[in-house]
Amino acid sequence: MIAELGLAALWLAAAMALLQFAAAALGLRLNQVELIATVRPAAIVQGILAAIAFAALIALFVRSDMSVLLVAQNSNSAKPLLYRFAGAWGNHEGSMLLWVTVLAVAGAAIGLVERRLDAATLTATLAAQAFISFGFYAFLLIASNPFARLDPPAPDGLGLNPLLQDPGLAFHPPTLYLGYVGLSVAFSFAVGAMITRQVGPAFARAMRPWILGAWIFLTIGITAGSYWAYYELGWGGWWFWDPVENASLMPWLAATALLHSVNVLAARDGLRAWTLMLAVVAFSMSMVGTFLVRSGILTSVHAFAVDPTRGSFILVLLAIYIGGALALYGLRVGRVQAGQGFDLVSREGGLVLNNLLLSVILGIVLIGTLYPIVAQAMGQQLSVGAPFFNKTAGPIALALVAAVAAGPLLNWRRDDANALLGKLTVPIAVCVLAAAATFVLAPAIGWMELIGLALAAGLAVASVAPLWRRKLRRTPLFTWGMVAAHLGVAVSLAGMAADSAFTQERLVAARYGQPYYVGPWRVVLTGVSPVVGDNWSAVQGQLQAVRGENARTLTLTPQRRFYSAPPTETAEASIATRIDGQLYAVLGAQDASGRWQLRLWWKPWVTLIWLGGGLIALGGALALIGRVLRERRNVRRREDAE
16 A cells, blocks of 8 residues: 555656646746746645655565565565665665655745745746656656566565665765755756846855755765775775766766856856856756666666666656757857956956866766767777876866865955965965975875875965954854865865875785784784674674784774675675774685685875865855855845835
């Protein structure tokens, strides 16, 4: 009964999306107030119905209802409750239902709270959101029904991919999807503004909180996903340039550029056409990522291997949504007024430079991700990995860091290059000193790592420069947000450069009691014993690690796990975190002579990567709260004036 309830709610939600789109389109076309008045309620009801459908799917997984095909194929009654709950979206159909639910709830939120746009633009925005939703409802109901029954019911399920049986599953996909779908809202705002030709500061101020929210969730999702892969896959790295990793990075790059552009439009009425284009590009990257993950053309630990029919369906949706938006942009951009001008040396100019560099990096990642796929379709097998991306995108990313340091120190509209140089004197001096100190202490360091560490130090100083000579208690919250986000970039860059420059790795065939050394650590394998979990068994190593002569001994317990449903073997890393880095251990197989394969890494300052990501997300959250509070104060002032 729960499955039928969920399916009925899904069909009704699709009907409400169609009603919402038709009422908005006809209401705007015929100027029918009655039809337009139904759009908001339809959006709200659609969001409620989609939420009911998704709640029904979660209930089916929690109850281990093996009469539902999706549950039987992707769950097991022996799984812990957390993985039965999160397993609802740890598969193709469930993750797509999560996608469309967030999409519908976002549309309902627009209908409930958005009051800054004029009625026509808001109606057009909700029409665009409903059109996107309807395409995904059709995809679910026609090609990916999550509520299909299995007759007769299975005695038990096949189980969830063991690599996904981690608390990260409950956190990582939802945050990414909130980011992806938030970009769909920005896309809908842009389409609505192009339809009504109302592109200006009011439109930008209405769209900006949605972009900020999407950007925050994307930042959290990417950061959490990076750490999840780092400790779960047992490979010792934090970013592999996997195509599906790139599929999450590309929307973030576009959203970062869009966020800077919409700030210029909201504050100074500039970059109107550029903002519209970036809104289209950002959502396009989300759609490209969806296609890559669900088309079956990629082999990845992150990808859902599905049949080509589903990939073709998503490709058609991508062509309709993005092709239609680009066609509308081509038709209307010539009629969009240019907005206010600015000098090259100005804060607007600095933001444009940032956006151009972000766009170049985005283009490199897109080409590097899609080129092997195109080559494979033409009969050639090749791979594009870390060396390509590091050599091409790395130098541009370093230039971007320098631009990020300078941008906030510029004045709006017009500034003087000599004045900017004076403001940058201290950050430049810190950068030079950091480079000299690094070269003296580590003369064998690579040039990119050296520049990265130096720029991180300079950016850290420059990021707090906007607070100089300010009364900190009166500093707007969104200014604090900008400072925190830019400081987070510096912290992450320092962690990336340190990890690349100073990581030490040791692969040994370990005997009991024999010491092995990696970095400053002395590691001894003292034993291997069996352990049993909720739905797995394992052999667990006992490692004693000491740093220095009189330091406290640490115990690490890496595991080799064995799952029966489905039959899978995984390596579970054991990580000891210290303030200056992490000791990372992975247990391998036992050889014929009784020795155990053991991989050890000492990764100095690697934790700065994720600390910086957290600071970036915190900065976005502070900026969002600050903008919302300022908007509320402005509304109250207008009401009091009236």
